[in-house]
Amino acid sequence: MKYLYIIPFLLFFGITVFGQDKGDDKILPYPIYQHKLDNSLNVVTIPYDSPGLAAFYIVVRVGSRNEVEEGVTGFAHFFEHMMFRGTDKYPRDKYNDILKAVGAGANANTSLDRTIYHMTGNAEKLETMFEIEADRFMNLHYTEHDFKTEAGAVKGEYTKNYASPYEQISEELVNTAFDKHTYKHTTMGFFKDIVDMPNQFEYSKKFFERFYRPEYSTIIVVGDVKPDNVNKLAETYFGKWGKGNYDPQIPVEPEQKETRYTHLQNSSIPPYLSLNYKGPAFSDKTIDMPALDILSTILFSQNSELFKKLVIDEQKARYIGGGAEDSRDPYLISIETSLYKPEDMQYVKDEIVKAIENVKNNGVDKKILEDTKSYLKYSYAMRTVDPDVIANSVAHYVYLTGDPESLNRLYSMYGKITVDDIIKVAKKYFIPEHLTVATISPAAEGGIK
Amino acid sequence: MKSLILSLLIMATAFAQDIVELKLPKSNQIIIRLVFKNGSISDPVGKEGLTYTTAEMITEGGTGSLSYADIQDKIYPMAASYYSAVDKEISYFQFAVHQDWLDKFYPIMIGLITNPSFSDADFQRVIANQQNYVDQVIRASSDEEYSKKALEDFLFRDTRYQHMTAGKSESVKNITLEDVKKHYHDLFTKNNLTIGIAGNYSPEFLEKLKNDLSKLSDNIPVVPAPPVIEMPSGINVEIIAKDGAFGSAIFTGFPLSVTRADDDFAALMVANSYLGEHRKSYGRLYQQIRETRSMNYGDYSYIEWYNNGGGNMLPPSGVPRHSNYFAVWIRPVQIAKQLKQQYEELKDVNIGHAHFALRMALREVDKLVKDGMTEEDFEATRTFLRSYIKLYIKNPAEQLGYLLDSKFYGRKDYISELDKQLASLTADDVNKAIRKYWQTDNMDITIITDVSEAEPLAKSLKENLDSPMSYSNFVKAGLPEDVLKEDKETESFKLNVKTVKIIKSADTFK
Numbered sequence: 001m002k003y004l005y006i007i008p009f010l011l012f013f014g015i016t017v018f019g020q021d022k023g024d025d026k027i028l029p030y031p032i033y034q035h036k037l038d039n040s041l042n043v044v045t046i047p048y049d050s051p052g053l054a055a056f057y058i059v060v061r062v063g064s065r066n067e068v069e070e071g072v073t074g075f076a077h078f079f080e081h082m083m084f085r086g087t088d089k090y091p092r093d094k095y096n097d098i099l100k101a102v103g104a105g106a107n108a109n110t111s112l113d114r115t116i117y118h119m120t121g122n123a124e125k126l127e128t129m130f131e132i133e134a135d136r137f138m139n140l141h142y143t144e145h146d147f148k149t150e151a152g153a154v155k156g157e158y159t160k161n162y163a164s165p166y167e168q169i170s171e172e173l174v175n176t177a178f179d180k181h182t183y184k185h186t187t188m189g190f191f192k193d194i195v196d197m198p199n200q201f202e203y204s205k206k207f208f209e210r211f212y213r214p215e216y217s218t219i220i221v222v223g224d225v226k227p228d229n230v231n232k233l234a235e236t237y238f239g240k241w242g243k244g245n246y247d248p249q250i251p252v253e254p255e256q257k258e259t260r261y262t263h264l265q266n267s268s269i270p271p272y273l274s275l276n277y278k279g280p281a282f283s284d285k286t287i288d289m290p291a292l293d294i295l296s297t298i299l300f301s302q303n304s305e306l307f308k309k310l311v312i313d314e315q316k317a318r319y320i321g322g323g324a325e326d327s328r329d330p331y332l333i334s335i336e337t338s339l340y341k342p343e344d345m346q347y348v349k350d351e352i353v354k355a356i357e358n359v360k361n362n363g364v365d366k367k368i369l370e371d372t373k374s375y376l377k378y379s380y381a382m383r384t385v386d387p388d389v390i391a392n393s394v395a396h397y398v399y400l401t402g403d404p405e406s407l408n409r410l411y412s413m414y415g416k417i418t419v420d421d422i423i424k425v426a427k428k429y430f431i432p433e434h435l436t437v438a439t440i441s442p443a444a445e446g447g448i449k
Numbered sequence: 450m451k452s453l454i455l456s457l458l459i460m461a462t463a464f465a466q467d468i469v470e471l472k473l474p475k476s477n478q479i480i481i482r483l484v485f486k487n488g489s490i491s492d493p494v495g496k497e498g499l500t501y502t503t504a505e506m507i508t509e510g511g512t513g514s515l516s517y518a519d520i521q522d523k524i525y526p527m528a529a530s531y532y533s534a535v536d537k538e539i540s541y542f543q544f545a546v547h548q549d550w551l552d553k554f555y556p557i558m559i560g561l562i563t564n565p566s567f568s569d570a571d572f573q574r575v576i577a578n579q580q581n582y583v584d585q586v587i588r589a590s591s592d593e594e595y596s597k598k599a600l601e602d603f604l605f606r607d608t609r610y611q612h613m614t615a616g617k618s619e620s621v622k623n624i625t626l627e628d629v630k631k632h633y634h635d636l637f638t639k640n641n642l643t644i645g646i647a648g649n650y651s652p653e654f655l656e657k658l659k660n661d662l663s664k665l666s667d668n669i670p671v672v673p674a675p676p677v678i679e680m681p682s683g684i685n686v687e688i689i690a691k692d693g694a695f696g697s698a699i700f701t702g703f704p705l706s707v708t709r710a711d712d713d714f715a716a717l718m719v720a721n722s723y724l725g726e727h728r729k730s731y732g733r734l735y736q737q738i739r740e741t742r743s744m745n746y747g748d749y750s751y752i753e754w755y756n757n758g759g760g761n762m763l764p765p766s767g768v769p770r771h772s773n774y775f776a777v778w779i780r781p782v783q784i785a786k787q788l789k790q791q792y793e794e795l796k797d798v799n800i801g802h803a804h805f806a807l808r809m810a811l812r813e814v815d816k817l818v819k820d821g822m823t824e825e826d827f828e829a830t831r832t833f834l835r836s837y838i839k840l841y842i843k844n845p846a847e848q849l850g851y852l853l854d855s856k857f858y859g860r861k862d863y864i865s866e867l868d869k870q871l872a873s874l875t876a877d878d879v880n881k882a883i884r885k886y887w888q889t890d891n892m893d894i895t896i897i898t899d900v901s902e903a904e905p906l907a908k909s910l911k912e913n914l915d916s917p918m919s920y921s922n923f924v925k926a927g928l929p930e931d932v933l934k935e936d937k938e939t940e941s942f943k944l945n946v947k948t949v950k951i952i953k954s955a956d957t958f959k
Contacts, residue, residue, distance in 0.1 A: 049475065053843060084730065092740075100731045100829055103836020105762060107728070120843070122836050145927025152743025152924055159696040159781045160746050163592040195791050198923035268589035270581055303521035312518055315574055318581065340577065371526040378528035378547050382478060386844040 027380050027411035032394070032404050033227035035234070039243050041214035043234040044394065044404050045227040048387050054123035054223035055391040058133060059398045061218075062211040063113040064187040065328060066248050071196065073182075074154070074189015077110040078197055079207055081150045083117065084108075085142035087135050092146075098132050101125075105388075111187050113328045114399035120388045123224040127233055134237035137212055144201045151197040158188055169264045169272065169438050174332075176262040177276055177436040181253035183331055213244035218398045223387035250329060253278075260436040263446035270318060271342040272440040273448070275352060277430050279324040279333040282400045284409040289324060291417050291425040292333060296323040297372050298364055298422075299355055300335060306355045310337070316344045320352075324429075326400055332436075333429060342441040349437070349448055359426045363419040373414050380411065466639070466659055469856060471647035471849045477548050480846050481658070482645035482767075483562060484541040484853050487636045489614040491672045496623050498616015502579060503632045504533035504540050510571035512560030517571055520557055529554045531561070535614045536756070536768045538675060539857065540637075543846065548649060559661045565633065572626045580621045583613065588691070588954050592698035592781060592897040593759050595689070599895040599957055600700040600776070603687050608676035610772055617958050639665040641672070643856060647849040675771040678704045683947030686894045686910055690903035691954040696745070696781030697803035697902060701810075702774040703892040705752060709769075710858040715870035716882035717752050723822055723830045724813065725750030725777065728762050731833070733813050734777065741932055743924055744782050744802050748810060751776040763841055766850025769857035775887060777814070782806045784902040792921045800905045803896055804916035808942040811889045815942075818887050821880035828876075835871050838864055890945040903951045911949040915941045 033045040067073050086092035099106055104121025119129055161167045171186050178184035188194065219238070221230045256278055280288040299306060300322040310317040322335030335352055339345060384390050397406035439446035492499045508531055511517045524530075527550035533542050542562060546554040587595055598613050605611040612620070639662060646655060680703060707713045725732035727749045730740065734748035752775055755761070756768045784801035822830070842848040842864055855863040898906060909916055917940045920928070 050843070053839070096731055097829065100833045103833050103839075105837065105840050107762065120840060143927070145924075148923040148927065149741070149743040152921075153739050153746060156696075156739070156743070156745035156747075156780065156782070159783065159787070160593065160698075162695045163698075163781070164590050166590070198921070266589075269585050301525070303518070303525045308518045308521075312570075312574065315570075315577070318578055374526035375528050378526070378550075381547055382528055382530070382545060385476075385478070385846075388843065 025412055025415065026408040027377060028384070028390070028394075028407055030390075034404065035227070035231040037214065037234060037239060039214040039239070039241055041234065041238050041241060042218040042402070043231055044218060044220045044398070045225060045230040046220070046222040046390060046394065047225060047227070048223050048390060050223045050387045052123055052224055053120065053387055054126055054221060054225050055118065055120040055387040056126065056129045056133070057220040057391045057395050058117045058137070059218045059220065059395045060115045060117075060211060061113065061216045061399050061402070062115055063111050064185060064189070065113050065182050065250060066211065067182050067185070067189070068248050068250060071193055072200060072203055073185040073193045074187070074197070075200070075203070075207055076115055077187050077189065078151065078154050079204065080108045080110045080115050081154055082142060082147065082204060083136060083140060085140070085146045085150060087139040087141050089139065090132060090135055095132060095136070098128060102128055104129070112183060112331070116395055116399075118388075118391065126221070126225060126230070130233040130237040134241070137217070137238070138241050140208060140212070147201045147204060148198040154197060155194055158191065158194055161188065165264060165266045165269050165440055166272070169262070169274075169440050172262045172264065173274065173276060173436060173438040176260050176438070177256075177278070177332060178253055180251040181329060182250060183253070183327070183329065210244060210246035214238065214241045215243055218402070220391050220394055220398065220404070222391040222394070253330065256434045259432050261446055261448065262436065262438050264440045265442065265444050266440050267442035269440065271339040271345060272337070273339065273345050273348060274334055274336045274438045275349065276332040276334045276436045276438065278434040279331055279429055281328055281330050282326045284401060284406045284413060287413065287417060287421045288425055288428070289326065290410060290413040291421040292324040292429065293376070294369065294372050294414065294417050295359065295364070295422050295426060296333065297375065298368055299359070301375075306352065310348060310351060316340065317348055326396065328400060342443060345439065345441065345448055356426060356430045360423060360430070363423050366419060369417070369419060369422070373417070376414055377411065466663070467643040467856070468655075468659070469643060469645045469849065469852045470655070471645075471845065471852060473648050473845055476648045476845060478545060478845070479548060479551055479646070479648035479650050480543065480545045480849055481558065482541055482543045482846070482849055482853060483662070484539055484643040484645060485637050486539055486641040486643070487670055487672045488536045488538045488540055489612065490537050490609040490675060491636055491670070492609075492612070492616070492620075493628075495620060496628055497612040497620035498579060498583070498614070499624050499628055499632050500540055500636070501535045501614050501616065502575060502624050503629050503637065504535050504542070505575045505579065506567055506571060506629050507561055507565045507633075508533040508542065509575050510568060511566040512557065513564040513566060515557065515560065516566070516568075520561075523557060524554060527554055531558065534767050536754075537610050537614070537770055537772070539767070539769060541767055541853075545846065551654075563661065563664045567626060567630055567633070569626060572629065576621065576624060579615055580618075582615050583618050583621055583958055587613065587958065591759055592691070592694060592696070593778070596698040596700040596895050596897045597758070597778070599687065599689055599897065600702050600893060602958060603685075603893045603895055604681075604702050604704070604774060605676060605678060605772070608678060609673045610676050613958065619959055634666045635668050636670045636672070637665065638668045638670055639663055640668065641670050643853060645849045645853045647845045678772065680704060681891050681893050683890065683945050684892055684894060685947055686896065686907075686949040688896045688898060688903050688907055688949065688951045689954055689957055690900045690951055691897060692900055694784070694897060694899035694902075695787065697784055697801060697896050697898040697906070698781045699779035699803060699807060699894065699896050700776060701807075701892050701894040702776040703888075705773040705775045705886055707886065708753065708771060708773050708858060709854075709860065709863055712870060713882050713885070714752070715867055716874055716879045717886060718867075719827060719830050719834060719871070719874065719879045720817065720822065720883045720887075721750050721752045722834055723826055724817055727751070727755060727758060727764070733817070734810055737813060738779065738806055738809055742918070744806055745780045747780050748806075749778045750814075751778065766847055766854050769854045777810050779806050779810055784899050785905065786899060786901045788919060794922050795919050798919045800909055800916065801902055802918070803898065803902070803906055804909045805918045805940060807894070808916060808939050808944060811944060812939055812942045814887060815889045818883055818889070821883060822876055824876045827879055831871055831874060835868055838867060907949045907951050910944070910946050913943060913946060
C-alpha cells in the first residue's frame with residue numbers, strides 16, 4: 001500500500017475544496033457574478049474552465065403553481081412547447097436552422113414553480129444564442145393552427161407518461177393531498193384540461209403577456225465566458241424587453257386535519273407505498289428546509305437504519321427513499337417504498353413511522369449528523385463536473401428565491417444544523433394529520449391504517 | 450434461425466493489462482472504470498441474466514471483511530459512488546471518489562472487485578429484484594422501453610443477443626449463487642479487463658491499482674462471438690397486446706453491417722442526424738410526425754444502440770456492440786379507444802394512428818434512400834454534428850467512457866477521429882452510404898398497444914389496408930393543402946408486410 005498514500009496524504013492535510021479560504025465556505029467554488037438590467041432582468045455569469053463550451057439558461061419563474069384559473073391547468077408546460085413555434089423574424093424552421101448551426105444541445109422543461117430553457121454548446125456562438133433567445137422571449141408569434149397542433153404533442157407526452165402506474169398514482173396523490181393550492185394538479189395538468197387545450201388560444205396570448213417578462217426571468221451563463229461580455233450581450237439583446245405587471249394570487253392551502261388516502265389497484269408492478277407529509281416552503285433563511293434535508297438523508301438514504309432493516313436484512317422492501325421537495329410554497333415531504341409483498345404494507349408503514357417517532361423522542365447520533373453534512377457537501381462537489389450541471393443547480397435556487405447565492409447560503413446552513421434543530425423539524429412536520437398515504441397493490445383498496 | 454454464427458467463440462488473449470488513461474490535473478476527483486469484455490452474450494443457455502446478476506452481486510454486496518451495510522456506512526461521508534452496467538458485449542464497474550477520500554475508499558473498491566463476499570442474503574435480494582424487473586418492471590413502467598427490448602428479442606431471436614441483459618422470466622429462476630461464483634471466476638478475469646482511469650492521480654497510484662487488479666482470476670475467458678444476423682425477409686410485425694395501454698409505442702429495426710469501427714459510419718451518422726437526431730426537433734421524422742401533425746411526443750432514428758433513450762439526451766458511453774442495427778423510434782401514438790373518447794368527430798374510427806405513423810416514417814426513409822440529402826442539408830447537418838459530438842464528452846466520466854469504447858472499436862479517440870472524418874465527408878459520400886445500407890422493404894417491427902387496438906391494427910397491417918389519418922377537427926381545420934396531399938399519398942404507401950403476430954404481454958421474454 002505504500003504507493004497509494006502519497007497523494008491523498010498531502011491532500012488530507014493540505015487543502016480541501018471546501019476550506020480553501022478561511023471564512024469563505026461557499027459550496028460553489030466559483031464566483032457568481034450578477035448584473036441587473038433596468039428592466040429587472042437578472043443576469044448571472046459563472047466563469048468555469050470548460051474550454052470552448054458554454055451553458056446558456058433562462059429561468060422563468062412560472063410553473064404549474066401559477067395556474068390559478070379553472071380549466072387551464074398544464075398551461076405553463078404547454079406554453080413551454082409553444083415557445084418553440086417561432087417569431088416573425090425567425091419562424092420555426094429558421095429558428096431550428098440557427099439552433100442546428102450553433103450545434104448545441106437545447107431543450108426546455110417545466111415543473112411546479114418554473115420553466116427552464118437551456119442550450120449548451122459552442123461558447124463562440126454565445127451571441128447567436130442571445131439573439132435567438134431574446135427574439136422569441138420578446139416577439140413570440142404563432143398561428144392558431146400551430147397552437148392547436150402543438151396541443152396534440154402535449155397529449156402525446158401525457159400518453160407516453162401515463163403508461164407508468166407511478167405516474168398515475170402521483171397524479172392522484174397531489175389531487176388528494178391538496179384542496180385549494182395549485183399544487184393540486186401535476187405540471188402536466190388535469191387530463192380534461194389537456195384535451196381542451198386547443199380551445200385556449202386567446203388565453204395563451206394572455207399567458208405570454210403575463211409571465212414572459214424580465215421580472216419573472218433570470219439568465220444564467222456558465223462556462224468559457226466573461227461576465228463583461230455576457231452583460232453586454234444581455235443589454236444589447238434583452239435591454240428593450242418591457243416589464244409586465246401581473247402578480248398571480250396563489251391560493252393558500254388550508255391546514256390538513258386528518259390523514260388522507262389514495263389507492264391504485266394494479267397488479268402489474270410490485271406493491272408501492274408512499275407517505276407524504278405537508279412540508280415547508282423552501283427558504284435559505286430558516287432552519288426548516290436544511291434540517292429536513294439532513295433528517296431525511298439520515299432516515300431514508302442507503303445507509304440509514306431503516307434501509308438496512310427493511311431492504312437489506314428483512315428484505316421486506318425492495319427500495320426506500322425520501323425527502324422534502326424544494327418548492328416556493330409548502331409542498332410535500334415524501335417517503336417512497338416498493339415492496340415484495342402487499343401484505344407487508346402495514347408493517348413497512350409502521351416501521352417508517354417508528355423511525356420518525358424515534359427521532360422526535362431521541363434525536364439523532366452526532367456522528368451521523370456530521371457524516372451527513374459531509375455527505376451533502378461532497379455529493380454536490382462530485383456532481384458539479386460540467387457547465388451544464390452547474391447552470392442547472394444554480395437555476396434551481398434562482399427559481400426558488402430569485403437569488404443564485406441561495407445555493408451557497410443553503411449549504412452554509414447545513415453546516416450549522418444541530419441535533420435540536422432536527423428534533424424540532426421532526427416534531428413540526430411529521431404529523432399524522434398532515435399525512436397523505438398513496439398505495440398501489442393488486443387489492444381493490446389500500447387497506448392501510 | 451436467423452443466426453449464422455452461434456458456434457464461433459472468441460478467446461481472450463493471455464494477460465496483458467490494457468489501460469486507458471485520462472489525466473486531468475485540475476480535477477478534484479478520480480474516476481475508475483473497469484471494463485470486462487463479456488456481457489450478456491456470455492450468459493449460459495438457460496441461465497440468461499447471469500452476467501447481470503454477477504455484476505450486481507459485486508456492487509450490491511460486501512467484500513471479504515465488510516458487509517454491504519458496512520460499506521454503505523463507510524462511504525457515506527465521502528459521497529463516493531459506484532455502479533455496474535452490463536450490455537450485450539461488455540460489463541463495466543465505475544467508481545467515483547473525491548480525492549480527499551481516495552485513500553479510504555480505495556481498499557473498499559479493490560475489495561469489491563477482487564474479493565466480493567457473494568453472501569447468500571445479498572444474493573436473495575439481488576435476484577429478487579432482477580426477477581421482478583424481467584417479470585413486471587419492463588412490461589409495466591414504460592411502453593417505449595418495452596418496445597425496444599421486445600424488438601431486440603425479435604430481431605436477434607435465437608442468438609446470444611436476444612435476451613435482455615437482466616435475462617428472461619424463466620432463466621433468472623435458474624440462477625444460483627454457485628453460478629455467480631463460477632461466472633465471476635471464469636469471466637471477470639484479468640485477461641479480459643481494460644482499466645480506465647480519469648482525474649488527478651499519481652503514477653504510483655496507477656501502479657498500485659494495476660498490481661491489485663492482477664489478483665483477479667487468471668482464467669482465459671471464452672466468450673461467444675457476437676451474432677451476424679440475416680436481413681429479415683419482408684416486414685415482420687409483432688404486436689404486443691397489453692391491458693390498459695394508453696397508446697401504441699413503436700420500434701423498428703434491421704441489421705446494419707457497419708459500426709464505429711468503419712469509416713462509413715460517419716457518413717451514415719450525418720444521414721441519421723438529418724432523418725431523426727435523438728430528442729432534437731431538426732430531424733425529418735420529428736418534423737413530419739410530431740411538429741406538423743402532432744401525432745405524438747417525438748420520432749427519431751438510430752444507427753447503433755442508444756441506451757435509455759427515454760431518459761438520456763446525449764448518447765451514453767458503455768454500450769459498444771459489434772452487431773448493429775438501424776432503428777426508428779416512434780413514441781406512443783393515439784389508439785382508437787382514446788380518439789373516440791376525446792373527439793366526437795372521431796367516434797367511428799376503428800384504428801388509431803400507429804399504421805399511418807409507421808407509413809409516414811418509412812416513407813421518409815424511403816425518400817431519403819431515393820433522393821438523398823441535398824448539399825445544403827448535408828452542410829447544415831455536418832456543421833451541427835461537428836459541434837454537437839463534443840457534448841458527448843462534456844464531463845470526465847463520459848470522456849473516459851468514450852475513450853474506452855474507442856478501444857473496443859479499434860480506435861484510439863473516437864470523438865476526435867469522428868470529427869476529422871466528418872470534416873472530410875462530402876454529400877456524395879453520405880448519399881452513397883444511405884443507398885448502400887438503408888432500405889424499407891425488410892425489417893422487424895414491435896408495437897406495444899392496448900388489447901382493443903391489437904386486432905384491427907394487425908388486420909390493417911397484414912392486408913395493407915389504407916390508413917387515412919384521423920385528425921381531430923382542431924388540427925384538421927388549419928392544415929395546409931400540401932400536408933393533406935402528402936397524407937393522402939402516405940395512407941396507401943405500400944409496406945412490404947409479410948407477417949403480423951399478436952402476442953400477449955404475459956408471453957413476452959419467456
